[in-house]
Amino acid sequence: MNDPNDPDLVGRLKERFLEGTNDPIVILNHLLIVRWANSAAINLLGDHAVVGRTWNLTPEAAAESWPLISAARRAADTGSSYMGTLSKPDSVWRFMVIPLRVEAEGTIGVGIHLHNIRELAIAAGHTGQAPTEWRRLFEAVDHPTFVLDTEQRIISANASAVSLLRATSEEELIGHHCYELFHHTDSPPEGCPAAALIASTSPEPQSAEMTALGRVFSVSTSPLFDASGKLWRVIHVATDVTEEKRAWDAAQLYLDILAHDVANYLQAIVFATSSMQQSDNHMRESLVNMVFDSVDRITHLIARARAIEGLETSPLTETVLQDVLTELAEQIRNEHPEVEVKSSLPPVACVVLASEYVRDLFECILENAIRHNLGEDKRVWISLKAVAGGFEVAVADNGPGLTQSEKKSLLNGTRRFGGVGIHQAKIIARRYGATIVIRDRVDEDPQYGAEFAIWFPRPPSLRTEAT
Structure with missing residues (x-):
């Protein structure tokens, strides 16, 4: 029988107890070299828990640990104790770090104990405060709010965020990258404020207007730092400004019509009527025709502007992009025989949620490509392909092309450059959660024409099938 006072037995019992617990435990010496770790610690920390491994590491080498x-x-x-939280992709751990001291020698090592608090962390928002108190504050934010780690993985989400992403629970979101769920992409979209904050050498609050899930959001992000001053978490708040943005766009659209297109046609009328006083009968007839043509163009412009009055109330239904593009390509060939139209459409149906106004969207883009091409050999290319999270329609031309400054101005309603058509196309695209990007038909060489790329999100009902 074993002697209960045998020190070797006591040591073996301690080790058996520490090894048998599900909680990771690590013991370091005063040089921060691992002297002992149980299996749970090795499973959690990997190489960092291997005996002989040093913990004198840089933040980059330590990574998420x-x-x-x-x-x-x-x-x-x-020589002081510390507590904190360690987050892994599928778990959250509360740790306690205790200095191990011997009276005559001082601190001879460090003992570490970790406990899985994932369920508590979900309820408490990973702050370590009382669950009911912190959660009440978290849920009081009336906008979708997330806590992200430094790789933009979701650590916590309030009820508004869960509802927005149509999840059944917060657990369904935890561990996913925010851009996967918001934008259905494999990397942060251009202009992402969370990505900008994380990439900054001096993290500070960032904000941007982003289109996602068929809505427009004013996204603000704020940094949280750990005890060492290193970026630890990002607070991500998305405020839905869709209605305000649509009202602003509508106002800008009519301002664009008055300040740009109508003003140009009225100038032509003034020029024609002024010239009539000094012209012979033959020239007068030509000038009268100019007046009538300008009036017709104004009438057409007003009709075009009013054509999307029902955009916001029109129901979105599953629409096959190939059907719309094929019909429009044929229409262009009939109405503009001088234009060569080439289409490249995949055989598998590309289905998006849209309304009858999707046709107006493409008409605006195509009309712009034809009207601004003054060359004799006019060509238009229409292509469609599946991309991350949805589909991309590209309309390219061999016109004069656009400078970088013109590309930016063309999609900026406040600059009123390029007429009403592109501005109207952008309004329609936003209704579908689509985005428009302008690029060179030939990379970095605008003299060969422009390309308008319209990205449509894949309908939620079809995303599972696609993956």
Whole structure:
């Protein structure tokens, strides 16, 4: 029978107990070299828990374990205990770091104990405060709000965020990158404020207007730092400004019509009527025709502007893009025989949620490509392909092309450059959660014409099938 006072037996019992627990435990010496770790610690921390491994690491080398390793280093330096939270893709751990002291020698090492608090963290928002108190504050934010890690993975989400993303629970979102769920892409979209904040050498609040899920959001992001001053978390708040944006766009559209197109046609009328007083009968007839032509153009312009009055109330239904594009390509060939139209459409149906106004969207883009091409050999290319999270329709031409400044101005309603058509196309696209990008038909060589790329999100009902 074993002697209960045998020190070797006591040591074996301690080790058996520490090894048998599900909680990771690590013991370091005063040089921060791992001297012992149980299986749970090795499973959680990997190479960082291997005996003989040093914890004198840089934040980059420590990676996601940095909050724990940083706390261990401070405990060894100061002789004080520290607590904190360590987040993994599928778990959240509360850790306690305790300096191990011998009266005659001082701190001889560091003991670390971690406990899985994922369920508590979900309820408490990963702050360590009382669940009911913090959660009440978190849910009081009336806008979709997320807590992200430094790789833009969702750590926590309030009820508004869960509802927006049509999830059944917060757990369904945790661990996913925010851009996967918002934009259905494999990387952050251009202009993402969270990505800009994380990439900054001096993280500070960032904001931007982003289109996602068929809506327009004013997104603000704010940094949270750990005890060492390193970026730890990002607070991401998305305020839905769709209705305000649509009202603004409508006002800009009519301002664009008055300030740009109508003004141009009225100038032509003034010129024609003024010239009549000094012209012979033959020239007078030509000038009268100019007046009538300008009036016709104004009438057409007003009709075009009013054509999308029902855009916001029109129901969105599953629409096959190939059907719309094929019909429009044939229409162009009939109405503009001088234009060569080439289409490249995949055989598999590309289905998006849209209304009858999707036809107006493409007409605006195509009309712009034809009207501004003054060359004799006019060509238009229409293509369609599946891309990350949806489909891309590209309309290219061999016209004069656009400078970088013109590309930016053309999609900026406040600049009123390029007429009403493109502005109207942008309004229609936003209704469908689509985005428009202008680029060179030949990369970095605008003299060969422009290309308008319209990205449509894949309908939610079809995303599972696509993946």
